[in-house]
Amino acid sequence: MKLVRVALSVPLFKFFDYLYEGKQPVVGSRVIVPFGRQKLVGIVIEIPKETVITLENLKYIIESLDQESIFSEELWSLLYWSAEYYQAPLGEVLNGALPVKLRQGESAEQKTKTFWNLTALGKQALTNNLLKRAKKQFDALNSLDVLPLEKGNNPFNSGIWSALKTKGYVEEIEEKIRLISWQDRLEELPIAKEYDRLTLNQEQAMALSQLIFGQGFNVWLIDGVTGSGKTEIYLQHIEEILKKGQQVLVLVPEIGLTPQTVQRFRSRFNVEIDVLHSNLNDTQRLQVWQRAKNAESAVVIGTRSALFTPFQNLGLIILDEEHDSSFKQQDGWRYHARDLAVVYGKQLNIPIVLGSATPSLESLHNVQQGKYKSIILKKRAGNSTALRHFVIDLKQQRVHNGLSEALLDEMKEHLEKGNQVLLFLNRRGFAPVLLCHECGWIADCQYCEKPYTYHQKQRALRCHHCGSQKPIVNQCAKCGSTNLVTTGIGTEQVEATLEKFFANYLITRIDRDSTSRKGALEHHLKDIQQGKSQILIGTQMLAKGHHFPNVTLVALLNVDSALFSLDFRAEERLAQLYIQVAGRAGREEKQGKVILQTHYPEHPLLVSLLSQGYKYFAEQALGLRDKMGLPPFSAQAIFKAQSRVSTDAELVLSRIAENLYSFNVQDLQILGPLPSPFSKKAGLYRWQLLLQSPSKVKLQKVLLQLRENNISIPNKVRLILDVDPIDL
C-alpha cells in the first residue's frame, strides 16, 4: 500500500493516513486531502508502512503540492520540539508556521515577473529625442532609463507599451535576469554605508568585539540603559555577519516595529531588507517568505512569527526589547519567540542576541545560571546625559483631570524653552466608566460584566475587552435619571484638558483610536519629529522604541493601579514600563526629566526603582521570587476553560485536577480550579487551574502523562493549555 501520514491544522492530537498514486510525496511537503466534506492542505510527516485504518476507509490524496520539503531540517525540528513543549497539535504548529497563502495551497515557488526593458534602439531614440510628439511614450521610455518597470504594475497603460514595443524601443524580460543577489555583490559593494556608521564608544566597542569573537551558539543579553547605543551595536554586528554572506533575522515587539526603526536599518545597508509588518497582505507575506528562502533578502525584520521565516543561510538572530510580552503568542499554539529563538540558535549553532534596558527576570536568572552571557552598557551613548527622576505626590494636590498643578507648571517651563513634553497614560478613550450620579448604576458590557469605556469623540460606549460597542446612553438603565457622569480619565480627556491649558501649543494624541486609519501613526509621528506638535499624549504605543530628540520632559500620569495587582508579574511590568517611558526623555544633548504622579510615593517598588534603578529593583524582585518559589525559580502551566454555563468549565478542570492528584507527583502544586481573575469575557465564563513545579522537566512529564489519559472534553467547553504563561 502506498501510504502517507498527514498533519492537518485541526485541534486534535492525531494524524491522518491517506493513499497516494504515482510519485511518493516527500516528508515536509504539502498535500491536498479530502477531510469530511472539505478539502484541506496538510503536511506530510511520515511515509508509514502500515496503518490501522481499514482499506475501505482510506482515501486518496487529491494533489501533492511540493516537490520537496518546504521546511528546512532545523526549522522542522524546532517546530516538532515546540509542539511537544507547548503541547500543541503538530498540525496546527506546522501549518501555523507557514504564510497564509501556503496554508491555502498556493505554490511555494516564486513566480517570475515580466518587466519592460529599454533596448539599444530605445536608448538611441531617447538620445536623439525621436519621441518629441508622443509625450506619454517618451515619459514611459524615459523612466526605463533608470530601471526596468514591471509589466502591469507601472504608471503607464498597455497601449503605450505596445506602441513602444512595435517600434522596437522596449522588450519584455523575466525578473530572474534582472536580479543579482547581494551575496554575489559582496566583493564590490560595501555592505553598510560608511558615513552612517558611528564611531563606537568604549563600552560599545567592547560589546561588539565580544559578539564578533564569540563563535557559534551563544546567547548574549545586552543589558543597556535606554539610549546606550544597543541598536548601533546590532547594526555593526549585522554588518559583520552579512560580510560573511550570511542572513540576519531581527525580531522586535509589535509596538517596536515603527517606521523609524525600519528606516534606520534600511538606510544603513546596501543590501535587501524585508520587513514583516501588520500592514502586509498575504501575497506580500508569501513574497518575503520566498525571498528569504532564496537568500534574496539579507535581513528580515519582523515581529514574533517572523521567527518561522525560512532562511538559506541564517547567521544571527537579534531579539530587541527581549522582555516585551508581545513575544509570547497568546492564542492557539502559545509559544514564546524568545525561548524558541534560543532553541533554534542552538540547533543552527549561531549566536542569539537579546537586548533590553529592562531585561526580564527570566533572562537575568539565565545569566546568573551561566546560560546566557551578559554585556552591560551603563552609559548613554552620544552626548545625552543621565535622566533626573522626580515624584509628585498627588495627595491633597489640586488635580485637573489627571494633571496636577505642579506638573502643569513644569510643562510650561519646558514648552517655553521650545522643547517637547510627553505624557503617558495607559488608558484610551475619554473615561473608563460612565455611571449614574443618583443611584450608582454603571454602564457595563453584558458579555464581560465590565464597565464600558466612554468615547466622547466617537459618541460611543466601547468594551475594551470584547470590542462590543453601542451609542452613548443618556439615561440610567436602573432609576431612569439623566444625571450620568464619567469617572476616571483616559487619553481623550487629557487631550481636551491640555487644549484648554495650552491653547498656543499643538497636541498629538497617540493611541489605538487616533491611529486606527492606515498611515495615521506615521503621520502623527512625523508631526512630532518635525516639531509641529509640542505636547504628546499617548498610551504604550508612544512609550516604546521611539526616538524623539526634542522631548525633555516625560510624565507618567497614573500607574497606581499596577501597584496593587494580584499578578506577581505586575511589579516587573510596571518597572519595565516606567524605564521605557522615561527613556523617551533627553535622548540627545538636552537634559531629560521624568515625573511620576502617584498617590503612593512611599510604595517600596517606587522607592527602590526611582532611587536605585532597574538593576537593583530586579535583584530584589528575583530574591523575592526565589523565596516564594515563583518563576523563574519554578515552572508553571495553566489550564484555562471557558463555557457559557460557568459550572461546565469548572467541572472539566476538576476532572483534570483529580487526574493530576492521582499521579501523586512530588512537589507538584495544583492550584484551583478557580475563577480566572477576569472571570467572564465575551459571554463566556472563565476558570483556571494552575500547575507549578520546581522542575520544568517534571512538569513536562506530568503534562504528557495527562495527555495520554485522554480526558474527554465536552464540546461546550473550550480548553486551553498555556505552558510558561506570562499572565494569569
Ligand code: ADP
Ligand atoms: P538604544 O538602542 O540602546 O536605545 P541607540 O542605538 O538608539 O540606543 O542610540 C541612542 C542614540 O545615541 C541615537 O541617537 C544614536 O544615534 C546615538 N548613538 C549611539 N551610539 C553612538 C556613538 N557611538 N556615538 C554617537 N552617538 C551614538
